[in-house]
Amino acid sequence: MMSAQSTIVPTASSISDALKAVRSDISIAARAVGRTSADVTLIAVSKTHGSDAVQAALAAGQRHFGENRVQEAEAKFPALKTSNLDLVLHLIGPLQTNKVKDAVAMFDVIHTLDRLKLAEKLSDEMSKQSRRLPCFIQVNTGRESQKAGVDPADVANFITLCRDQLKIPVMGLMCIPPVTDQPSPHFAFLRELARRHGLKGLSMGMSGDASLAVRLGATHVRVGSAIFGQRPNISETISQS
Numbered sequence: 001m002m003s004a005q006s007t008i009v010p011t012a013s014s015i016s017d018a019l020k021a022v023r024s025d026i027s028i029a030a031r032a033v034g035r036t037s038a039d040v041t042l043i044a045v046s047k048t049h050g051s052d053a054v055q056a057a058l059a060a061g062q063r064h065f066g067e068n069r070v071q072e073a074e075a076k077f078p079a080l081k082t083s084n085l086d087l088v089l090h091l092i093g094p095l096q097t098n099k100v101k102d103a104v105a106m107f108d109v110i111h112t113l114d115r116l117k118l119a120e121k122l123s124d125e126m127s128k129q130s131r132r133l134p135c136f137i138q139v140n141t142g143r144e145s146q147k148a149g150v151d152p153a154d155v156a157n158f159i160t161l162c163r164d165q166l167k168i169p170v171m172g173l174m175c176i177p178p179v180t181d182q183p184s185p186h187f188a189f190l191r192e193l194a195r196r197h198g199l200k201g202l203s204m205g206m207s208g209d210a211s212l213a214v215r216l217g218a219t220h221v222r223v224g225s226a227i228f229g230q231r232p233n234i235s236e237t238i239s240q241s
C-alpha cells in the first residue's frame with residue numbers, strides 16, 4: 001500500500017494503459033447487462049493533475065474530462081479546448097452562484113445542479129450567453145447533512161421547475177453515495193428516480209465502483225484516480241460542500 005503522502009506522478013504510458021484498462025472494465029460490465037460501451041461516457045477526472053496529464057489522455061483518445069473547481073479548470077482547460085475542439089468539459093464539483101458566469105462560459109455539461117438559487121442563476125446565465133448546457137441534477141441519495149444534492153423527497157418538484165419553468169436542459173440525475181455505504185442501493189435508487197421522471201442520463205460511479213454503476217445503468221462514470229493515479233491530497237478526493 002502506498003502512503004497517503006506519496007505522490008505518484010503519472011506518465012503518458014501509465015495514463016494510456018490505465019485508460020485502456022478502465023475502458024475494458026466498462027465494456028465488460030456493459031455487455032454483462034446487455035448494454036455496450038457506446039452507452040457509457042467515460043469522464044476522466046483530472047482535478048489536481050496538470051495539463052500534461054490531460055494531454056497524455058487526449059493522445060490516448062480520451063475526449064471527456066471532469067473538473068470539480070471552476071478556477072482550477074480555468075487555469076488548465078482554455079488552451080486545451082482551443083487545440084482540441086472536440087474536448088468536452090464536465091463540471092462535477094459544487095458550483096457557487098458567483099462562479100456561474102465563468103462556469104457557463106467554459107464547461108459543456110454540469111453535473112451538480114443542486115438547489116433553486118443555482119438553477120435560477122444558471123437559467124439566467126445560459127440565456128445571456130446563448131449557451132444551453134445539459135445539466136444533471138445532483139440527488140443526496142444518502143440524505144447526508146454535509147453533502148450537496150436535492151433531497152429525494154424534493155426531486156420531483158425540482159425537476160419540473162428546472163425543466164418547465166427555467167428551461168434548463170435536464171439530462172439526468174447524479175449522485176455520490178455515502179462513503180460508508182454499499183453504493184448499489186444508491187445507484188439502483190437513482191436509476192428508479194430517473195426512470196420515473198423520464199430522464200435518460202445517470203451520472204454515477206467513480207474509480208472504486210464504476211463497473212458496478214455501469215451494471216446498474218450509469219450513462220456517465222466519473223473516474224479519476226484509476227486513470228491518473230492517486231491525488232496528492234486525499235481530503236480533496238470527493239467534494240461534498
Ligand SMILES: *Cc1c(COP(=O)(O)O)cnc(C)c1O
Pocket residue numbers: 045047068092093176205206207208222223224225226236237238239
Ligand atoms: C474526484 C471525484 C470523482 C473521481 O474520484 P476517483 O475516486 O478518483 O475516481 C468523481 N466524482 C466526483 C464528484 C469527484 O469529486
